[in-house]
Amino acid sequence: MRVTEGGVELAVPGEQTEGVEESVFYNPRQELNRDLTIATLRAYREREDRAETYLDAMTASGVRGVRAGADGWNVTCCDVEEDAIDLARANLERNDVDAAIEHRNVNALMHDSTFDVIDLDPYGTPMPFADAAFGNCRDLVCVTATDTAPLCGAHFNSGVRSYSAVPRNTDYHAEMGVRILLSALARSGARFDVGVDPILTHATSHYVRTYLELEHKPTAADAALEELGYISHCEDCTYRETAFGLIADPLEGCPHCDGNRMLTAGPVWLGSVRDREFVAAVRERVPDAFGTAENARNLCETLEAELDEPTHYDQHKLCRNWGLPANAMDDFLADLREAGYSASRAHYGGTTFKTDANVGQIRDATEDGLA
Numbered sequence: 001m002r003v004t005e006g007g008v009e010l011a012v013p014g015e016q017t018e019g020v021e022e023s024v025f026y027n028p029r030q031e032l033n034r035d036l037t038i039a040t041l042r043a044y045r046e047r048e049d050r051a052e053t054y055l056d057a058m059t060a061s062g063v064r065g066v067r068a069g070a071d072g073w074n075v076t077c078c079d080v081e082e083d084a085i086d087l088a089r090a091n092l093e094r095n096d097v098d099a100a101i102e103h104r105n106v107n108a109l110m111h112d113s114t115f116d117v118i119d120l121d122p123y124g125t126p127m128p129f130a131d132a133a134f135g136n137c138r139d140l141v142c143v144t145a146t147d148t149a150p151l152c153g154a155h156f157n158s159g160v161r162s163y164s165a166v167p168r169n170t171d172y173h174a175e176m177g178v179r180i181l182l183s184a185l186a187r188s189g190a191r192f193d194v195g196v197d198p199i200l201t202h203a204t205s206h207y208v209r210t211y212l213e214l215e216h217k218p219t220a221a222d223a224a225l226e227e228l229g230y231i232s233h234c235e236d237c238t239y240r241e242t243a244f245g246l247i248a249d250p251l252e253g254c255p256h257c258d259g260n261r262m263l264t265a266g267p268v269w270l271g272s273v274r275d276r277e278f279v280a281a282v283r284e285r286v287p288d289a290f291g292t293a294e295n296a297r298n299l300c301e302t303l304e305a306e307l308d309e310p311t312h313y314d315q316h317k318l319c320r321n322w323g324l325p326a327n328a329m330d331d332f333l334a335d336l337r338e339a340g341y342s343a344s345r346a347h348y349g350g351t352t353f354k355t356d357a358n359v360g361q362i363r364d365a366t367e368d369g370l371a
C-alpha cells in the first residue's frame with residue numbers, strides 16, 4: 001500500500017480497509033504527531049542553528065527519518081527489527097533521502113554515538129530508552145508515550161513501575177499523564193547532570209508527546225527537579241491543591257467539602273509544559289500542505305493561551321457534579337474573568353479549561369450563568 005504524508009511517499013505493508021490504512025509499521029493516527037515534529041524541528045533549527053543530526057530512534061517504516069531528511073537534517077534511522085530496517089531503507093531510497101541506517105537495539109547505538117536531536121517513539125513507555133537518550137543527546141529529546149492507562153493511574157502498578165511515581169486516576173487523566181511523564185524524564189535527565197525544559201508538550205488521543213530542550217549543567221538539573229511536587233485531590237468535590245518538593249505532605253481532609261477521600265499523586269512536574277513563543281514559532285512553520293495543518297495549528301493556538309495551572313477542569317463534569325446545566329464555553333470563561341480570576345481553555349478537550357480559582361470559587365463565579 002502507498003501512502004503520502006508531508007510531501008513524501010511511502011510504501012508500507014498492509015491493506016487499506018474502509019479508508020483507513022492498517023500496517024504494523026505505519027500508524028496513520030500519528031500523522032499529527034509527525035507533522036508537529038517536523039514543524040518543531042524547523043522552529044528549533046531556526047533558533048539553534050548548530051543542530052544538524054537527528055536520530056529517528058525507532059524508525060519502523062522510516063517515515064520520520066524520511067521527512068526529516070527531506071527537510072535537510074543529517075538523519076540516522078534505527079530499528080531492532082530486520083523487516084522495519086528493510087522497509088525504512090526502501091522508503092529512504094524511494095524519496096532520494098540519504099541517511100545512516102542502524103539495525104540494532106537503539107540503547108546500544110545511543111551509548112556509542114552522540115546526536116543533536118533524538119526522537120523516541122516506542123510502543124508503550126519510553127522510559128527504558130530515557131537514560132541512554134539523556135546521556136548522549138546534545139540539544140533536544142523528543143518523546144512519545146502511548147501507555148496512557150499506566151501514566152494516568154488507571155493501570156496503577158504499571159504506572160508506578162514505569163515512572164517511579166504515584167499516578168492517580170482523576171478527572172484530568174490526560175494531564176496527570178503529561179505531568180507523570182515529565183517528572184520521570186526530568187529525574188532521568190538529572191542523573192546525567194542534564195536539566196530538561198519542555199518547550200512543547202501535548203496530550204492527544206491516546207498518547208503524550210513532549211519536546212525537551214537540554215542544558216548540560218548540574219544547576220540546570222537541580223532547577224528541573226525544583227519543578228516537581230505533589231497534587232492532593234478530593235474524589236468527592238474535585239478540589240485540588242499542589243505543593244512543590246520531593247517529600248509529600250498530603251492533605252488529610254478536603255478543605256472545601258470536609259470529605260476524607262483524598263488522593264495524592266507525585267512526584268509530578270508542576271512547571272510549565274511549553275514555551276509560548278516557541279509554540280507560536282512551531283505553529284507558523286506548519287504549512288498548508290501538511291495533512292493535519294488545521295488541527296496542528298489549532299492545537300498550538302490553544303497551547304499558547306493555556307494557563308500554567310497544573311491541573312484542568314472539565315465544565316461538563318463540574319456541572320454534572322453540581323446537578324446544573326452547562327453553559328457555552330466562552331460565556332463560562334467570561335464569568336470567571338469577570339469575577340477577577342484568570343481563565344483559559346485547555347487543549348485536553350473542547351469543554352476543558354484552566355483557572356486560578358478553586359472549585360468553590362468557580363461555582364460562585366459561574367453559577368448564575370448555568371441556571
Ligand SMILES: C[S@@+](CC[C@H](N)C(=O)[O-])C[C@H]1O[C@@H](n2cnc3c(N)ncnc32)[C@H](O)[C@@H]1O
Nearest residue numbers: 027058059060079080081084105106121122123
Ligand atoms: C511505534 S513504532 C515506531 C513508529 C514510527 N516512529 C512512526 O512514526 O511511524 C516502534 C518501533 O520501535 C522498534 N523498537 C522496539 N524496541 C526497539 C529497540 N530497543 N531499539 C530499536 N528499535 C526498537 C520496533 O521494532 C518498532 O518498529
Ligand SMILES: [Zn+2]
Nearest residue numbers: 234237254257
Ligand atoms: Zn472535597
